[in-house]
Amino acid sequence: MTSDPSNEESGIPAAYTYFGQFIDHDITKTRFDESMHPPGGPDPIEAGDLTPIPRANVFKLISNDRSAVLDLDSVYTGMAAEAIEPDGTFRLSEVSPSNAPELPKIATADSSHDLPRRPLIANPQSEDEQERDRQALIGDPRNDENLLVAQLHLAFLRSHNVLVRDRKMSFDEARTAIRRRYQWAVLHDFLPRVCERAVIEDVLRNGPRFWQVDRKEDLVIPLEFSVAAYRFGHSMIRGEYSHNATFTRPPEGKVPATFNFFFTFTALSGDLQPGPGASEQFPTLPDNWPIEWHRFFGTAGNQASPNPARRIDPNLTPELAKLRDFQGNPIETLMARLATRNLRRSFLLGLPTGQAVAARLGIKPLSPDTLRAATPTGLDQTIGEAGLLERTPLWFYILAEAGDPAGPNGQHLGAVGSRIVAETFYNLAKHATDSVIATRPTEAELETGEFTLKGIVKIGQDQGMPPIT
Known part of the structure; x- marks a missing residue:
């Protein structure tokens, strides 16, 4: 699934790839029971004798550490409380001098372009010191695992601060305002871009058909969503990005910004600089790495932006077959291959096949020929002999459905994927x-343009950077 070196494009701006990841971190954080995943031990999917968990035990052995609902607890709870100032704003970190004249700094009106962090520990010895070294003071540490989602988290903090400082809101008022803009953006900006139009319109108008939840106490994250359908975003990841004026492919910029590059500019890497291995060079993000958001949103002249997301289909960028650890070193185990992780996790948790879910939803299943056409080169005979054209893993099925040339053709999810994703988010x-x-927001509120992802980011955009139009 990672044999395609191209960045074959959809019409979706790349900002929505990482908005999808940001949302995921806000609603789900899987925790296995210690009997399956002891602290510091390997992920259960790495077991050589991998066998499915009995269905009756699945929800006894896994739990969700997030609130599940769209309330931005990933932004406003946990360690984030340590970064809240007396006036109700978030303390942000200033970028550090890069000391690289050949890679010039990005021009900004202010220097608050990094997440709030603990101080640098020059020589961390214990595990506790390693964890606290430049640790981001945010609600979910995973939002500091790659620079793109970290900069999106920062954008939410900057916009919160503008609402407090410039619009004179209290902390609680700003949190409510950001939260409601976020929820509307998920339902009316993100979902219409990634779901089949008829499905999302039906769900927004009439509510869910299949997963109706009347009480918050009964709300869970469906495994079909978290382990399969919502992992469609992995196919949208590009191998490289036009990140800012410096880190973009020459001749415009100096250095291409590859996907794996972004994982070394985080505190979780213990690094905050390019290249493998730990380094204490920068206490905060270098001043040549702030994101230029106009590159990640579409415009009237270029709907998909300079960084269109890849098509939604079973072809993943090769970068996802050679993942690195948080210090930028290549992973040597099967955990280096994201597709392998996803397929083994769905097997471990006993997910139904794509055909079974389609039947449950009353949707005609994909034909074996359609699935065979979506199969990675050279594997169609093996997959056919294994019976996987009739009993297809749900994640692969949803990607094949989205990539069907006779259907969505990679531009959005198909009927099965759209129904699962749209009803869950509703x-x-x-x-x-x-x-x-x-x-519902008032019409006057919606007319501000702030109830979209672009609108939320624009509230706190640095006025010295190229505008998001």
Whole structure:
């Protein structure tokens, strides 16, 4: 699934690839029971004798450390409390001098372009010191695992600060305002880009058909969503990006910004500089790495932006077959291959096949010929002999459905994937704090343009950077 070196493009701007990851970190964080995953031990999917967990035990052995609903607990809870100032704003970190004149700094009006962090520990010895070294003070540490999602998290903090400082809101008022803009953006900006139009319109107008949740206490994240359908975003990841004026492919810039590059500019890497291995060079993000958001959003003249997401289909960028650890070193185990992780996790948790889910939803299943056409080169005979054209893993099935040339052709999810994703998000918004389903924004609020992802980012955009148009 990672044999395609191209960046074959969809019409979706790349900002939505990482908005999808940001949302994922807000609603799900899987925790296995210690009997399956002892602290510091290998992931259960690495077991050589991998066998499915009995269905009756699945929800006894795994739990969700997030609130599930769309309430931005990944932004406002946990260690984030340590970064809240007396006036209700978030303390942000200033970027550090890069000391690389050949890679010039990015021009900005202010220097607050890194997440709030603990101080640098020059020589961390214990595990506790290693964890605290430049640790991001945010609600979910995973939002500091790659630079793109970290910069998106920062954009939410900057916009919160503008609402407090410039619009004179209290902390609680700003949190409510950001939360409601976020929920509306998920339902009316993100989902229409990645779901089949008829499905999302039906769900938004009439509510869910198949997964109806009347009480918040009954709300869970469906495994079909978290382990399969919502992992469609992995196919949208590009091998490299036009990140800013410096880190983009020559002749415009100096250095291409590859996907794996972004994982070394985080505190989780213990690094904050390019290249493998630990380094204490920078206490915060270097001043030549702030994101230029106009490159990640579409415009009237270029709907997909300079960084269109890849097509949604079973072809993943080769970068996802050679993942690195948080210090930028190549992973030597099967965990280096993201497709392998996804398929083994769905097997471990006993997910139904794509055909079974399609039947449950009353949708005609994909034909074996369609699935065979979507199969990675050279594997069609093996997959056919294994019976996987009739009993297809749900994640692969959803990607094949999205990539079907006779269907969505890579531009959005198909009928099965759209139904699972749209109904799940409807429930997560319905039962959220400050729900926009319970209380719709006014027309005057919507006319501000701030109830989209682009609108949220623009609230706090640095005025010295190229504008998001």
